[in-house]
Amino acid sequence: MPQRAKLKDIAKALNISITTVSRALNNKADINALTKERVLAKAKEIDYKPNNLAVSLRKSSTLNVVGVIIPDVKHNFFSKMLQGIMEQAQDLNYFVLVGESHHNSDREKKLIDDFSDYGVSGILLAPSKHSDFDKNLLPIIHKRIPVVVVDRMYDNYEGNFVNCNDFDGAYRATQHLLECGYKTIAHIGSSDSWSIGHERLKGYRAAIKDHGLILDENYIHICNFNNKEEGAEEGYKACHRLFSLKHPPSAIFSVTDDIAVGVYQYAKEKGMDIPRDLGIVGFSNAEVSQYLNPPLTTMEQFAQDMGREAVQYFYKALSANGQVFQKSFNPHLVLRSSTINLN
Amino acid sequence: MPQRAKLKDIAKALNISITTVSRALNNKADINALTKERVLAKAKEIDYKPNNLAVSLRKSSTLNVVGVIIPDVKHNFFSKMLQGIMEQAQDLNYFVLVGESHHNSDREKKLIDDFSDYGVSGILLAPSKHSDFDKNLLPIIHKRIPVVVVDRMYDNYEGNFVNCNDFDGAYRATQHLLECGYKTIAHIGSSDSWSIGHERLKGYRAAIKDHGLILDENYIHICNFNNKEEGAEEGYKACHRLFSLKHPPSAIFSVTDDIAVGVYQYAKEKGMDIPRDLGIVGFSNAEVSQYLNPPLTTMEQFAQDMGREAVQYFYKALSANGQVFQKSFNPHLVLRSSTINLN
DNA sequence: GAATTTAACGGTAACGTTTACGGTAACGTT
DNA sequence: AACGTTACCGTAAACGTTACCGTTAAATTC
Incomplete structure (x- = not known):
């Protein structure tokens, strides 16, 4: 609803074409240094922000969004993981869409499909118990959407994953x-x-x-x-x-x-x-x-590290063609007082 | 990247125009019942899913996304709240974009701006300590993006909020x-x-x-x-x-x-x-x-209820023009054993 | 039976971008 | 003087969809 500034506005103000404005803002070749400067100044002045919808549509690329599906945010492990995911995603300039499966396979499927329809760049999935691989995950893997499975493992799964050993x-x-x-x-x-x-x-x-x-x-x-x-x-x-x-x-x-x-x-x-x-x-x-x-x-x-790594794998999977990324994190003993040396 | 089916594909297959296909799928008027049926069948057959980017661009509407900014997902209160938010959002067919401010005002501002640039339909903000209202929130309120402040209160704030009494x-x-x-x-x-x-x-x-x-x-x-x-x-x-x-x-x-x-x-x-x-x-x-x-x-x-209500307020604020929604939840005593009647 | 309505559909433009291509100067080269 | 090169810029098409308007044929009206 809010009236956003468009390329057209800048073009009109400076009496040049939209194309030139676009070139200036995306610092492409074939542009005069002075013109570029004026465009940038005007853009800042009227607070121009590119319309992501139009950009992605034109480039027929996806939005910079990764979908994350976890069973339960309240669970300490998953919230830590999510934290790692969000940090790494922000570093790579990605937004994070989150959904909860509540350990319900159908709900999980719906989330996966919805995310896919929405057009996420990839999906990070911490499968719910009883998650049905063939039904839930296989369809979107076939759609070539990068998927990284986190935490839990499917039998005979051969795609990207990050889990705990x-x-x-x-x-x-x-x-x-x-x-x-x-x-x-x-x-x-x-x-x-x-x-x-x-x-x-x-x-x-x-x-x-x-x-x-x-x-x-x-x-x-x-x-x-x-x-x-x-x-x-x-x-x-x-x-x-x-x-x-x-x-x-x-x-x-x-x-x-x-x-x-x-x-x-x-x-x-x-x-x-x-x-x-x-x-x-x-x-x-x-x-x-x-x-x-x-x-x-x-x-x-190391839930947080797992989350970070998952995002990195997703990111690599975007460009790497067919290459698979897998890693198991070794847990670490935290020695406290519920055990003692009896010898 | 994945080759999605488009209206064009359905149109070609049935030898009708794109316009008619669109009409059929969005069940509008001016369409023959039989044609509609054939379109729907074909759509299902080739697994057609509308391109949200194109739809939103054409309608010049936003995507169905609400941005949520909280200081810390790990914190019990916020994860509960997030849970409520996600449930209610799903019921209203909205996606949830999540970001963490880590109680850092600058980071919070960046998230707000990024979400706004991304084109979210609204923002739910649990302000970080030391959050700067004028700097962080005011600009996007002026952009007419619906905002609901949760949990914490700004001084003299007069917009939508849900908090705890x-x-x-x-x-x-x-x-x-x-x-x-x-x-x-x-x-x-x-x-x-x-x-x-x-x-x-x-x-x-x-x-x-x-x-x-x-x-x-x-x-x-x-x-x-x-x-x-x-x-x-x-x-x-x-x-x-x-x-x-x-x-x-x-x-x-x-x-x-x-x-x-x-x-x-x-x-x-x-x-x-x-x-x-x-x-x-x-x-x-x-x-x-x-x-x-x-x-x-x-x-x-009642963090979860607060989250749910916040989404509802955001949703109402979308259509309601200028009306403000506010609510304070009264906390409830959970009686356990760290207190005892001494009388 | 002429006029008018109605049902069903198609063509075109537009949403805001990016991009392939073409054009026009101005300059240098032979 | 004719040609090639370069620097810069604009035109138009395209991404996938929907809104608006026009068109046709059949159905209805008088």
């Missing part, structure tokens, strides 16, 4: 507990259809095995998350089962910090001392974890 | 402490140039006064936040001073939950029992607060 992280978390001297280590995991949970379980298994311990399947408790983020509750319930075993565990590697919160609640209720009676390692270094009592040892995921 | 919230928080029977209530606040801190301080003052107590200025500690979110540290430092007073307070109303975390740390260190020795009420119901030990009594701000 969950296997490695879980391995190191478990290893840390072993090195502290905890002998019986349980794992509270999350539903298998979610690749992250799967990888972390594998990492846990590998660590136990590599250290010559026998893996007791009773020590593995897989929670069944619904869409709600009721992690703490699930953790609490898990403890209920784990500590009714004949030989209850002396340490727990929890697949998320949220779940660990539930473990804390259970431990407190039963008068168990963390870390003496029970060692705990979480995953993802949620904001909560530093405020828990005692502060939770956990795995930092 | 901080005065009322602070009043009720303080009142709650008084009703519990705490006799000496201190306030840890934040720098005055931030309207929110100012309002909460006023609310605190009013509550003390209305209950016939004498306000001891020594009980008011104003933290000087820099841009960093070092709330806990500030809270800790504040306690240092407050508890070296001749008559230390028996309760604290903290301007944010973050700061309250610092109070907890101090209390734990000095062996004070919360809530017996020290009652605490926070503000904003951060995620942390429920996990603190004991869980923190605090004021819920």
